[in-house]
Amino acid sequence: xxxxxxxxxxDTTPGAVRDWVWAELWRRRQVGYPLPPHGxxxxxxxxxxxxxxxxxxxxxxxQLTTGSTVLSYPDMVLKPLRKRLLEAGVNVVVPAQHxxxxxxxxxxxxxxxxxxxxxxxxxxxxxxxxLPEVSFAFVACVAVSPAGEVLGKGYGFTLPTQLELPSATxxxxxxxxxxxxxxxxxxxxxxTPTEVMEVKNPSVLRRSSL
Numbered sequence: 001x002x003x004x005x006x007x008x009x010x011d012t013t014p015g016a017v018r019d020w021v022w023a024e025l026w027r028r029r030q031v032g033y034p035l036p037p038h039g040x041x042x043x044x045x046x047x048x049x050x051x052x053x054x055x056x057x058x059x060x061x062x063q064l065t066t067g068s069t070v071l072s073y074p075d076m077v078l079k080p081l082r083k084r085l086l087e088a089g090v091n092v093v094v095p096a097q098h099x100x101x102x103x104x105x106x107x108x109x110x111x112x113x114x115x116x117x118x119x120x121x122x123x124x125x126x127x128x129x130x131l132p133e134v135s136f137a138f139v140a141c142v143a144v145s146p147a148g149e150v151l152g153k154g155y156g157f158t159l160p161t162q163l164e165l166p167s168a169t170x171x172x173x174x175x176x177x178x179x180x181x182x183x184x185x186x187x188x189x190x191x192t193p194t195e196v197m198e199v200k201n202p203s204v205l206r207r208s209s210l
Contacts, residue, residue, distance in 0.1 A: 014151055014154070014183055018151065021042065025175075030046075043077040052084060055088060069092075070091070071138070072137070073095075076118070078170070081138060089108070103125025104128050105121060139184065141169050141184070143175050145179055150185065172192065
């Protein structure tokens with residue numbers, strides 16, 4: 001999609017960037033359920049294609065291998081990625097819907113299609129009290145910068161700050177913003193429906209007022 005006519009957010013403050021991304025995706029009809037996208041991690045058009053491209057890259061570069069266990073945000077936009085991970089032999093951990101527990105989705109044990117949804121993970125996942133050892137994290141975001149800075153939606157699940165893991169996200173090109181006042185841990189790579197971008201030196205986390 002050509003985004004050259006998108007002027008970009010008016011400034012780099014979290015509220016301005018979020019409002020601009022949500023409004024542009026909605027205006028251009030580049031987002032699916034939940035609608036409108038405002039207040040959510042955008043379930044953008046092309047999320048499944050971005051997930052396939054990202055997973056192919058990670059497996060091809062051996063950053064992920066069969067039998068790995070990874071942590072994923074539970075949001076709708078990452079559902080295609082969770083499904084593909086499980087189909088590829090990768091175990092997936094998601095936060096439980098309530099409380100501080102987790103659901104462990106074991107590849108080959110759960111049904112990948114059903115367990116990749118939020119409700120399906122609750123039904124099919126193994127209930128665990130503490131986060132198991134994971135080698136990679138997949139995050140959802142409202143925006144990401146080329147330096148790997150990540151902007152969340154302002155509430156909900158976030159990666160535990162003590163984790164020092166490689167991480168990735170999937171985004172629509174409109175979600176790639178030149179500069180951000182980040183409010184989450186940076187990612188080491190991100191994928192759009194057409195390309196994967198490696199971040200050589202992920203930015204140091206900069207806390208901002210939400």
